[in-house]
Amino acid sequence: TYMGNPLVNAMCVGVLRADDVMRAKAEGVGNVLLVVGARTGRDGIHGASFASEELTAESEARRPQVQVGDPFTEKLLLEVSLELIERRIIVAIQDMGAAGLTSSSAEMAARGGVGVDLDTARVPTRVPGMTPYEILLSESQERMLVVAEPDRVADVQAICQKWELTATPIGSVTDDGVYRVRHGDVVVAAIPGDRLISDCPVYQPDAKEDPAAAKRRATQPASGPRVDPERALEALLDCPTIASKQWVYEQYDSTVRANTRLAPGGDAGVVRVEGTSFGLALTVDCNARLVALDPYEGAKAAVAEAARNIACTGAVPIGVTDCLNFGNPERPDVFFQFQETCRGIGDACRAFDTPVTGGNVSFYNESPVGAIDPTPTIGMVGLLDRVQDAVGSHFRSPGDRIIVLGEATGDMGGSAYWAHVHDFTGGRPALVDLDAERALQQLLIALAQGMLASSAHDCSDGGLAVALAESAMAGPYAPPSFGATIDLTRLAKGMSIEQILYGENGARAVVSCHAANEARVLRLASDAGVPATTVGSVTDSGQRLEIRVEGAVLSWDIQRLRTLYFDALPRRMGQAGRDTRREA
Template sequence: MTVHNDTVDAALETPELEQPWEELGLKEDEYEKIKGILGRRPTDAELTTYSVMWSEHCSYKSSKVHLRYFGETTTPEMASKILAGIGENAGVVDIGGGDAVTFRVESHNSPSFVEPYQGAATGIGGIVRDIMAMGARPIAVMDQLRFGPADAADTSRVLPGVVAGIGGYGNSLGLPNIGGETIFDEAYLGNPLVNALCVGTLKVEDLKLAFASGAGNKVMLFGSRTGLDGIGGVSVLGSANFEEGEERKLPAVQVGDPFAEKVLIECCLELYDAGVVVGIQDLGGGGLACATSELAAAGDGGMRVNLDNVPLRAENMTAAEILASESQERMCAIVTPENVEKFKAICDKWEVTCAEIGEVTDEPDRLLVVHNGEVVMDAPPSTIDEGPVYQRPYARPVWQDELQQYVPVERPEDLGQALKDMVSSPHLCSRDFITEQFDRYVRGNTVKAKYSDAGVLRINEETSRGVAVSADASGRYTKLDPNTGTRLALAEAYRNVAVTGARPVAVTNCLNYGSPENPDVMWQFRESVHGLADGAKELNIPVSGGNVSFYNQTGDTPILPTPVVGVLGVIEDVHDAIAHDLGTVEEKEVLILLGETFDEFGGSIWQKISGGGLNGMPPKVDLANEERLADFFVGNRDVTASHDLSEGGLAQAVVEMAFRAPGGVALDLSGVHEDEFVALFSESASRALVATTEDKVDAVLARAAEFGVPAVRIGETTEARELTFGDVTVDLDELKDAWKATLPNLFGHAVGANAVVE
């Protein structure tokens, strides 16, 4: 049966044909602009391609004007550290010695709400292919997860599936999951956030970019076959023009095959090593429509594509469906004619389906697509790739001043009970229920992952050079003050990397917000971009890339503005990575608090669990203090353990360091703050807790003074399995049991088949 396509000739003959532009997510003026570009109405395939590529997800049409600020604030010194930056599939950082690291974080929010397992699984698959497309071997993943209240019925539906999807795909790929964050808040009920991060390594000279150059070079599609799954994942194909019959009502969530992707990784690496790839692009959101138009737009010529050569796994697919399909585990490469047979041979070796689907032409800025021998697309790829640019209205919300009016938090009478309430709350309790479903040590190069502030990986087995990676965000802080909240996310990720002993070198991000058509949201977004860009400049580390996710809301109610900020650090010898737990040495350890503590509870966990709502200002942040703190840690061999202070304050840091120690801790809080409650639970920034042996105390204090870091001795380890402060004594084992029990009690009925929960 021959599929009858809407061809360019037909488009010329039927200029007034009604088309489903609105159902495909286009505005009327956008549809008119497309007609103006083409000089006629678009074909079905062209309309599909433009609608996909001009979607918010692919075009960044509402965020471009603000994202340019990153370029304005990047100094030449910062830019010199980046081999590939904003606009590429992932940022690539030169870390010295010929080694480079690529990392990126992306959102897969809506699919994970609709179908939690596949939504999260294909989120991992997509971010891994972004890393592959840079010429790198993926070496680890992380995740940033946000759900509604932990006891909400829908959270019970979504969380187990998301966690199982991340574990099922990542574990099958053989990639360690080296960290992440799980947050519960009412704002994410109905719109969870699933942000996936991947790290990869490559040699500087092996960098690959996405462009199609060299007339006569071939376009090779390889990986899984193209099917009907995933259509509508970016732009909904909801018209009879595109769907004939019930069998065309397909899920918008892609279906992943991690074993196919594992083979694809190895195949790609051998193709790179053989030197047969000129340019490469992964197929993710937008599928083949996105890959071909982006490759052509970035090249020096044009491209001709024959969809008849695309390997399919469904019958009678239209050109529009083939182009828009988001079937997973696919890549598109540009290959010189003399290397095509060698390219195919390598694919055959790995049993990876491969097909020559087109070639680069000498017609600049022309993408010609043929199906069933007929031209179904003839358009300038630059107009497809660039998309419109909107100057969305933005304004400081009228409610912002009232929100920032601080209502003093209730001081508890029983600090011991307050500690138990904090530690066992869903916001601070153990994430073992989640993390035990992930493999953290596969591949053998994970140095630190479980209970670590940042994941640490060895990337060079000869020199033991390694990297540390962390990603953080606080939607509560960011709603109170978007600029400061984003700076705090940057500060925490930077600090998490620093306390491992690594030197922070680069930033990535995933900016999750509500509708860009809401001026309140656009103000939050703009403030966050400026906070992150200015903060990175102050720290002298470049933003290597990022992702924007808009329309995260339930009805008209947006999520908390959630700028996830990732920081990459370099440690010259992973053997020098600083431990996290107390008790790693046989001697008694002394605890020293670095940084100053203030009465700061706006947006804090205590404010939330004590029923104080959300109000006030977030903690003040001075990034110069964060930089001094990092200087203190780099090369520091006098510290036996370290932990940053963030959510839950000093109390949370102490108990997390002590839970796996053989004994306990005795604290003297008099040098921290005059109010014990503030000393324990304040979330002031630029602080870390370190441990050292008695004979190194003076050296640690002297080093802190050298770098201008306030430091005070606050306690020591004890033999008794207790935590004491003032006249309060808390049994650490009882506290640990409460800390570990919360999530299993909430979600234990839905443990994934691959879970191993102690």
Template structure:
């Protein structure tokens, strides 16, 4: 059976044929603009291509005007180590000695609500292919997850599937999951956030970029066959808000095959090594339409594509469906004619389907697509790739001043009970239920992962050079003050990397916000971008790339604005990486607090769990303090352990350190703050706890003074199995049991063969 084509000739002959552009996410003015570009109505295939490529997910049409600020604030000194930056599939950083690292974080939020397992799994698969497209071997993944209240019925539906999807895909690829974050908040009900991060490694000279150049060069599609799954994924799911019943949009969710992707990784690496790839692009959001039009727009010619050559796994697919399909595990390469046979041979070796689907033509910017021998797309590639640019209205919300008025902080009558309440809350309890479903040590180069502030990986097995990676965000802080919230996310990720002994060198981000059609949301977004960009400039580390996810809201209620910020650091010898265990030496350890503690509870976990809602200002942060703190850690060999202080304050930090020892800890809170409650639970920034032996205390304090970091001895390890402060003694085993029990009690119904709960 031959599929009917709406051809270019038919479009010219039937200019008034109705088209479902509204259903595809296009506005009236956008459709009119397309007709002006083409000089006629678009064909069905052209409409599909433009609707996908002009979606918020692919075009960044509402965020472009603000994202330019990252470039404006990046100095030449900041950019000199960036081999590939904003606009590429992933940022690539020169870490020295000929080694480079690429990393990126991306969202797969709406698909993960609709179909949690496949939504999360294909989110991991997509970010891995972004890393592959830079010429790199993917070496690790991380995840940033946010759900509604932990005890909500829908969270019980979504969380197990998401976690299983992240673990199932990553584990099957043989990639260690080296860290992440899981947050519960009412604001994410009906719109969870699933952000996946991937790290890859390559030699500097092996960098690959996405462009189609060289007239006569061939366009090769390789990987899985193209099917009907994922059609409309970015235009239907990624560019609109959820309404009731949105979970039924199953056809728009992609279906992943991690084993096909594992073979694709090895195939790509051999293709790169053989030198047969001119340009490379992964197929993710927007499918073949996105990959081919972006390659054409970035090249020095145009492109002719023949859809009849695309290997299909469904019958009677239309040109629009083939172009828009988001079937997973596919890549698109540009290859010189003399290398096509070698390219095909390598694909055959790995049993990866491959097809020559087009070629580069000498007509600059021309994008031609044929199906059933007829022309179905004839458009300028640049107009597809660039999309419209909107300057959406933005204004500081009328409710912002009232929100920032600090409600009185409820002080607990019983600090011991408060500690149990905090540690066992869904906000701070053990994530073992989640992380034990992930393989952390596969590939053998994971140095730090479980219970570590940042994941640490060996990159070079000869020199032991490595990297540390962390990603953080607080939607609560960001709603109170978007610019400060973004700076705090940057500060925490930077600090998490620093306390391992690594030197922070680059930033990536995934900016999750509500509808850009809301002036309130756009103000939050703009403020967060400026806060992050200015913060990166102050720290002297560049933003190497990022992702924007809009329309994260249910009806008219947006999520908490959530700028996830990832930081990459370099450590010259991973054997010198600092952990945060206590009890690693035979003698007692002394605990030292770095930084100053103030009465700061706006947006804090204490405010959240004590029923205080959300109000006030978030902790204030001076990034110069963060930089001094980082300098303190680089090359410091006097420490036996270190842990940053963030959510939950000093109490959470010390408790997490104490859980890893067979002994106990005695604290002197008067050395922290005159108010014990503030000392325990304040979330002041730029702080960490370090451990050392008695003989090295003076050296640690002297180094802190040299670096300009406030430091005070606040406690020591003890033989008893208690945490003692003032008149309070807490049994650490009881506290640990409460800490570990929360998530299994909530989600034990979902424990299966792939779950391990201690």
């Protein structure tokens, strides 16, 4: 679904004191607007509008020049921005992203209820002869728009000069509410500012579900020879969607600044808030397959999975940012997906008390081969009062008891098992029980705070079997792999082996605990109204994962599973065998 239109969604999280917040809000008539950072070029012109256009062979020829980032200049700009804010010598600041100077200046003016008067002739440019139109729409990187009082302009410029950057006055704040652009003495644009932001035209597209989507929900895989459940787990762990993403995150040092408490490879990363006892847990989640089948339930599932991942570390989910990636919203079926996705995210976030503090929408993600699946990527942050209490996702000690929290329903609709083992995407995804999800989150947090859980890992893609295998396989910077003996007889309840192992309903997690804490864990689960079943123990051999289910005993070699899991991406990138920890 992404071959013709790949997506790259990234979340960046920062830390600041609440009383140091700086708004992107232009205020103070007569205050000066300054462009800080790199010079403006022709790169990225029409980037925002091009992104709002269906990609065809014809439009491909009009693709704008891609901006080339300069990380060193970006770092200097970040340092300048932080110093300007820390010294309280500016009124407002905003980065220049989509639509460049036009967007940043209009948004800042609208937030402050003021007008602005810009002179594009004063904007530093990289190439001669740029028109006001090009200067306004350029999306050159490493630039900020700053508002400062007139008597502070020299201070702003001095700080920028220290960091070898420029700060150039290009306009002022006005009291007439007009967004006015000059090029020297010539006025090239003038429009009431609210017409660009708050009072702009609002589309009301038609929304109607594609009948084919409803049909897919009502179908199941064609009957055929039964797949060996042992081979099925191996196939799932080798699937890039499920396999380790180590090849990606090892491209950069994940322990820089020495504040990493839980490294990548688990449910969520955890970093220490420097100078405090607090920790931040961070995760990014989405299952586009579920959203394509049922946008409302799929969106709820994305938020719920993110919250489970955060809670597995012991952190309390506190906020969300999202990146909503869709096809052409002028198509009724796509706008239906978007509408239902927003409804699902809203319902889930209200249930979990996680405000959506920001995000973006990316439409027209299409190519000649078709539209992407609807992909609402959920970034979530959680807070730990004591970072040292963070719980990892891998088994830690031989003899620990393994407990499954939550109730299995055997739902296979939209499952990774159907998609990757049977090459079938369809069926009705499991309904998301937000109350059950919230109860599980609170239980996981309580177990961490009580130091009762040795590990915790949510059940999601690939179901319980994948969760057990991932818990047994050591991740980077983790202890060596352990084996496990599991008996799922008590969870069967008339379900097939495939449903027990690979069903994907939510509100479930696998935890391990010391044998002495087992009774307390089960009691806390009972008090929380969360079903809990002890299913086995961690073994010290590190050689086998054995699962007894429906009279059968399934067995996997842990080292083989590790090879499949950690080599899946490198092998496809032509770099197999790079995981030196497989022999740990």
